[in-house]
Amino acid sequence: RKEVEQDPGPFNVPEGATVAFNCTYSNSASQSFFWYRQDCRKEPKLLMSVYSSGNEDGRFTAQLNRASQYISLLIRDSKLSDSATYLCVVSRYSSNTGKLIFGQGTTLQVKP
Amino acid sequence: DGGITQSPKYLFRKEGQNVTLSCEQNLNHDAMYWYRQDPGQGLRLIYYSQIVNDFQKGDIAEGYSVSREKKESFPLTVTSAQKNPTAFYLCASSMGDGHYNEQFFGPGTRLTVL
Numbered sequence: 001r002k003e004v005e006q007d008p009g010p011f012n013v014p015e016g017a018t019v020a021f022n023c024t025y026s027n028s029a030s031q032s033f034f035w036y037r038q039d040c041r042k043e044p045k046l047l048m049s050v051y052s053s054g055n056e057d058g059r060f061t062a063q064l065n066r067a068s069q070y071i072s073l074l075i076r077d078s079k080l081s082d083s084a085t086y087l088c089v090v091s092r093y094s095s096n097t098g099k100l101i102f103g104q105g106t107t108l109q110v111k112p
Numbered sequence: 113d114g115g116i117t118q119s120p121k122y123l124f125r126k127e128g129q130n131v132t133l134s135c136e137q138n139l140n141h142d143a144m145y146w147y148r149q150d151p152g153q154g155l156r157l158i159y160y161s162q163i164v165n166d167f168q169k170g171d172i173a174e175g176y177s178v179s180r181e182k183k184e185s186f187p188l189t190v191t192s193a194q195k196n197p198t199a200f201y202l203c204a205s206s207m208g209d210g211h212y213n214e215q216f217f218g219p220g221t222r223l224t225v226l
Contacts, residue, residue, distance in 0.1 A: 004154065008152070034214070041200075042219070042220075043202055043217035043218060043219050043220050044155070044202070044217050045217070046214050046215075046216075049214070087154070087155075099157060099160065099170075100157075100215065101154070102147075102154035102155040102156075103154050104152060104153055104154045105154065
């Protein structure tokens with residue numbers, strides 16, 4: 001089983017749609033969780049950190065369920081510019097290290 | 113402008129050659145990382161450094177070497193021992209080595225072995 005699993009997609013949605021991505025992780029000791037966005041042939045960039053209480057940033061909402069070891073990202077009112085690959089990222093250990101595990105990514109295509 | 117730079121953007125190598133990828137940051141970050149990305153796969157950690165003059169192997173260190181002589185610089189050498197070096201190489205840095213610290217990425221180097 002992969003340490004971080006994502007549905008690779010692609011998810012094809014019309015502009016204005018709401019779309020949700022899910023991610024599961026295997027290490028219950030993981031402490032930090034992130035969503036990164038990666039455009040085609042570019043470097044990943046942090047979209048948002050994921051907090052236990054859930055957090056929202058504009059049209060983006062992230063949720064964490066530690067019991068189920070599950071993270072989600074919800075995008076409302078999709079824009080063409082949201083088309084990208086979304087990487088679920090989890091810290092590897094509970095110890096104080098910056099080592100992260102990256103999922104393979106979920107590709108989103110927003111159509112006009 | 114603060115950031116991370118990587119050079120070259122594209123690199124072509126003949127089999128049997130060693131090549132060195134450059135990574136420089138002016139963010140005053142202590143920790144730096146090298147990842148490799150293959151099509152359809154997540155990023156995999158090659159090496160990381162939490163402080164100058166110290167570095168640790170990641171998950172796929174075989175065939176690679178690094179140095180960290182200066183805080184700003186973390187070059188990666190892809191040696192001829194690396195069996196399948198064609199990939200997208202990404203360098204990252206973070207303020208500290210804590211698991212909560214955001215990692216900032218450079219633009220990457222695409223290495224192709226001919």
